[in-house]
Amino acid sequence: MDKNRILQALSRVKDPESGLGIVEQNLIKSLTVDAPNVHLVLQVGDLNMEKKNELNFAAIGAVQEVYPDANVNLHMVVVDPENVKKYPHLKNIVAIASGKGGVGKSTMTVNLALALKKQGYQVGILDADVYGPSIPIMLGLKGKKPMIQDVHGRPRMIPLEGHGIPVMSLGFIIEPEQAVVLRGPKLSTIIQQFFNECVWPELDYLLVDLPPGTGDVHLTLVQTAPVTGVIMVTTPQDVAVADALKGMNMFRLESVNVPILGVIENMSWFTPKELPDNKYFIFGQGGGQQLAEMGDTQLLGQVPLVMEIREGGDEGAPAALDALLAEPFDQLASRLTKAVENRVVEKAPTTVVNITT
Ligand SMILES: Nc1ncnc2c1ncn2[C@@H]1O[C@H](COP(=O)(O)OP(=O)(O)O)[C@@H](O)[C@H]1O
Numbered sequence: 238m239d240k241n242r243i244l245q246a247l248s249r250v251k252d253p254e255s256g257l258g259i260v261e262q263n264l265i266k267s268l269t270v271d272a273p274n275v276h277l278v279l280q281v282g283d284l285n286m287e288k289k290n291e292l293n294f295a296a297i298g299a300v301q302e303v304y305p306d307a308n309v310n311l312h313m314v315v316v317d318p319e320n321v322k323k324y325p326h327l328k329n330i331v332a333i334a335s336g337k338g339g340v341g342k343s344t345m346t347v348n349l350a351l352a353l354k355k356q357g358y359q360v361g362i363l364d365a366d367v368y369g370p371s372i373p374i375m376l377g378l379k380g381k382k383p384m385i386q387d388v389h390g391r392p393r394m395i396p397l398e399g400h401g402i403p404v405m406s407l408g409f410i411i412e413p414e415q416a417v418v419l420r421g422p423k424l425s426t427i428i429q430q431f432f433n434e435c436v437w438p439e440l441d442y443l444l445v446d447l448p449p450g451t452g453d454v455h456l457t458l459v460q461t462a463p464v465t466g467v468i469m470v471t472t473p474q475d476v477a478v479a480d481a482l483k484g485m486n487m488f489r490l491e492s493v494n495v496p497i498l499g500v501i502e503n504m505s506w507f508t509p510k511e512l513p514d515n516k517y518f519i520f521g522q523g524g525g526q527q528l529a530e531m532g533d534t535q536l537l538g539q540v541p542l543v544m545e546i547r548e549g550g551d552e553g554a555p556a557a558l559d560a561l562l563a564e565p566f567d568q569l570a571s572r573l574t575k576a577v578e579n580r581v582v583e584k585a586p587t588t589v590v591n592i593t594t
């Protein structure tokens with residue numbers, strides 16, 4: 238008897254509670270094969286009797302479909318629902334944060350996403366910036382609205398796609414003038430809907446473009462989804478670093494505890510075309526490295542100030558798609574995937590934050 242064949246058969250069994258696969262959801266606690274006996278332990282949430290039976294039959298049936306003579310011993314144990322991965326189709330949720338606006342958070346999000354995609358990863362973007370959801374413009378999706386589709390009798394939002402990146406944005410749902418005046422509870426509901434009522438494809442990375450600073454959106458995000466880690470974006474000057482530090486420290490609070498994957502320093506220098514060997518440090522120097530050290534993390538990379546990066550953003554044709562401009566973003570993408578791999582082996586998975594007030 239081949240254990241992998243059994244696992245494969247079990248991967249088609251759905252948890253009657255969530256409708257998601259039991260393998261995909263990590264519900265199989267153990268599987269031992271001692272032909273013709275198969276011992277299977279499933280960890281379930283609080284299933285009622287009827288659903289428990291349904292799952293029981295489905296799992297035994299799946300094994301016997303490949304090995305009709307198997308003698309399946311199935312046990313179910315109830316687990317803490319927090320140990321079951323929430324949103325298993327979103328493998329890594331990476332938030333992009335900054336101390337203040339205008340440092341290039343959205344520009345980095347879009348170009349990083351495209352660079353990751355180029356390296357073969359499935360990437361999506363969730364634009365949660367209330368103060369200026371600019372991702373739709375940067376990906377050429379301005380003015381479009383996501384489709385609503387009926388999935389198992391419930392209405393679901395289908396992300397729009399720009400340059401092959403599925404995107405959901407506050408900008409698709411509300412007018413910019415309305416967005417800024419949205420109160421906390423309403424805002425929280427929308428952020429939750431982006432996770433619970435939106436059909437995301439299977440993604441290696443969901444990048445979340447956060448508003449600058451700290452606020453309701455940040456808290457809702459960490460309370461809704463297990464955020465793998467955070468990237469801080471800053472410009473090189475001291476004042477920007479001071480602001481970014483405050484933003485970063487929110488994630489490092491013991492009660493929040495989301496790892497900082499690294500820092501991106503944007504607008505690090507300017508090099509005029511006619512003086513290709515010159516670097517002008519318009520916004521000062523060293524801020525990214527300094528912030529990384531203060532946050533006990535690493536500098537993921539530096540991105541120079543380049544007119545075409547700005548133009549690409551405005552025109553919906555991001556710089557990462559241009560071979561001549563892509564290099565800093567390709568490098569950021571490689572460093573980020575390394576950082577995420579290290580984070581996954583070094584630290585326990587993030588749990589959704591419980592904040593009681
Ligand atoms: N490296 C860069 N070179 C040139 N322009 C940039 C760069 N990074 C960002 N910009 C421009 O700066 C402005 C602010 O960037 P944006 O990504 O919208 O910042 P944020 O999301 O932090 O508010 C945009 O017009 C953007 O095109």
Ligand SMILES: [Mg+2]
Pocket residue numbers: 342343344366369371
């Ligand atoms: Mg922005």
